[in-house]
Amino acid sequence: MQNSDYKNIIEAILFGSDSELSLKQIKEILETFKINLKTEAIEKQIDELNEGYINRSSFEIIKIAGGYQFATRKEYAPYVGKLYAEAQKKKLSQSALETLSVIAYKQPVTRNEIEFVRGVNVDYIVNSLLERELISIIGRANTPGRPILYGTTKNFLRVIGLNSLEDLPKLREINDILKTERIEGITEADIDLFNSMNESEAGAELIIPESLENIKETSTQDESGKSLTDIEEDKTENSPEDEISQSDKEENQITESYINTEEKKEEDNDRQPDKDK
Numbered sequence: 001m002q003n004s005d006y007k008n009i010i011e012a013i014l015f016g017s018d019s020e021l022s023l024k025q026i027k028e029i030l031e032t033f034k035i036n037l038k039t040e041a042i043e044k045q046i047d048e049l050n051e052g053y054i055n056r057s058s059f060e061i062i063k064i065a066g067g068y069q070f071a072t073r074k075e076y077a078p079y080v081g082k083l084y085a086e087a088q089k090k091k092l093s094q095s096a097l098e099t100l101s102v103i104a105y106k107q108p109v110t111r112n113e114i115e116f117v118r119g120v121n122v123d124y125i126v127n128s129l130l131e132r133e134l135i136s137i138i139g140r141a142n143t144p145g146r147p148i149l150y151g152t153t154k155n156f157l158r159v160i161g162l163n164s165l166e167d168l169p170k171l172r173e174i175n176d177i178l179k180t181e182r183i184e185g186i187t188e189a190d191i192d193l194f195n196s197m198n199e200s201e202a203g204a205e206l207i208i209p210e211s212l213e214n215i216k217e218t219s220t221q222d223e224s225g226k227s228l229t230d231i232e233e234d235k236t237e238n239s240p241e242d243e244i245s246q247s248d249k250e251e252n253q254i255t256e257s258y259i260n261t262e263e264k265k266e267e268d269n270d271r272q273p274d275k276d277k
Contacts, residue, residue, distance in 0.1 A: 006037060007045045014046075020067030020158065065157040066164065092132075099125045100134060104156070104168060108138055108149035126150065134159065 023039040053060050062071045072080050102117050114122050129135045138151040
């Protein structure tokens with residue numbers, strides 16, 4: 001089999017797939033037909049295909065979400081976008097985009113940390129992002145109450161057109177642009193949100209705010225003669241670390257409902273083959 005045949009086969013596989021394929025997945029498909037190509041060779045074939053598309057095609061093969069997929073070139077996006085006018089009406093709100101940005105840059109992150117940056121309640125928005133599979137529950141924090149941690153998903157990378165989280169613009173780069181250029185569509189509220197994220201990142205290692213740290217160091221005493229340190233120790237003894245606040249209980253209930261829904265979907269999918277038979 002000639003080199004051009006391998007190239008055409010890889011092109012056909014990518015063209016026929018409705019989602020991105022990794023080099024490993026392409027390799028496994030080829031091996032079922034006794035075609036043994038290393039991942040480096042497959043990547044080289046894809047590069048050669050893209051070279052052939054230059055100046056003669058309206059599409060290309062892009063790296064996205066850790067794999068490869070056919071996509072329309074950026075200059076033709078407005079024309080293709082007309083096909084999906086209705087779907088585009090269901091865009092994320094400004095609040096959802098801001099919340100998603102905080103999660104993307106600060107993950108893993110808890111709801112309280114998101115609300116600290118945004119300054120508003122985010123329960124509804126977080127649940128909406130979970131439903132859209134743009135974020136997911138990735139664990140629990142090792143802090144009192146064991147709050148849930150959120151992070152972005154592979155679908156998030158797919159939607160915004162990135163190959164990995166490392167491709168996100170660096171906050172310092174954005175800061176430099178905002179200082180030197182005025183960008184259409186960027187409001188003062190957007191800049192305030194960005195600045196709050198920067199401030200949060202700068203103080204990420206400080207568990208106790210500086211103002212409270214100063215008070216603690218001076219060991220100020222109350223009327224009973226106890227220092228703040230002693231008072232904090234008394235509070236710790238009276239309040240177990242595993243005590244969960246009302247808001248955390250509500251969050252756990254929402255999370256359990258979400259997990260149960262996902263498990264039910266998986267059970268329904270498992271039963272589907274039997275129905276088909």
